[in-house]
Amino acid sequence: MAERRFEEIVRLMDTDLDGSKSLEMALREIKGLHFRLSRSVIAVAGLEPKKKLKEISEDDIKKIEGIIRDPIKSGIPLWMINRRKDVETGADMHLVSNDLDFARKSDIDRMKKIRTWKGARHILGQPVRGQSTRSSFRVSGMVIGVSRKAAKAAAAPAPAAAEAATAPAAAGAKPVAGAKPATPAAAKPVAGAKPVAGAKPAAPAPAAAKPAAKPAEAKKK
Numbered sequence: 001m002a003e004r005r006f007e008e009i010v011r012l013m014d015t016d017l018d019g020s021k022s023l024e025m026a027l028r029e030i031k032g033l034h035f036r037l038s039r040s041v042i043a044v045a046g047l048e049p050k051k052k053l054k055e056i057s058e059d060d061i062k063k064i065e066g067i068i069r070d071p072i073k074s075g076i077p078l079w080m081i082n083r084r085k086d087v088e089t090g091a092d093m094h095l096v097s098n099d100l101d102f103a104r105k106s107d108i109d110r111m112k113k114i115r116t117w118k119g120a121r122h123i124l125g126q127p128v129r130g131q132s133t134r135s136s137f138r139v140s141g142m143v144i145g146v147s148r149k150a151a152k153a154a155a156a157p158a159p160a161a162a163e164a165a166t167a168p169a170a171a172g173a174k175p176v177a178g179a180k181p182a183t184p185a186a187a188k189p190v191a192g193a194k195p196v197a198g199a200k201p202a203a204p205a206p207a208a209a210k211p212a213a214k215p216a217e218a219k220k221k
Helices: 021-027 035-045 058-069 098-114 115-123 148-155 159-166
Strands: 009-010 015-018
Touching: 015 021, 015 159, 021 035, 035 058, 098 115
Parallel strands: none
Antiparallel strands: 009 015
């Protein structure tokens, strides 16, 4: 009697499943098949949930596929399926794998076409189920508030204003009333410096003028 060969990869519903896993865990890798429905499929097929997927026969695999394609006909409750009252056919069905992706894309395209609220949110790339958009789903960056560099730049004075405060008065500008004119500081001789040949000696600074004497008051007669 020839030994039975066990396959490590089992093809089921257009999906490659790990044959070393149990039936209960392996069926959950099919997109659209949640844990509760996978248990129901195994129970309807009459198989052991802890049995390895690679150990079941081809007839059992075909039986599982038939139950997944039409679960209502096999006796599975209606509330377990994911496609009730289809828009085009009006029938109740359960979609998995590529059929589920195609139906989802078609629904989103239809909502965009008729300009529903969800369709408009899909067009803008925003969440459609009322999620907060302050800290998540942001278009650029994830930082909330003003950064420290921006705060320091706002507090520091502008360079143009600082230059204008220290720059000399422009030509033709009128002096401010009450302001004293600035006197140029006298150049102090540098200690140890030799006089330049042909240069005239600097004139001494004029002495400060003394205040005029007050006129003598007329003597009383």
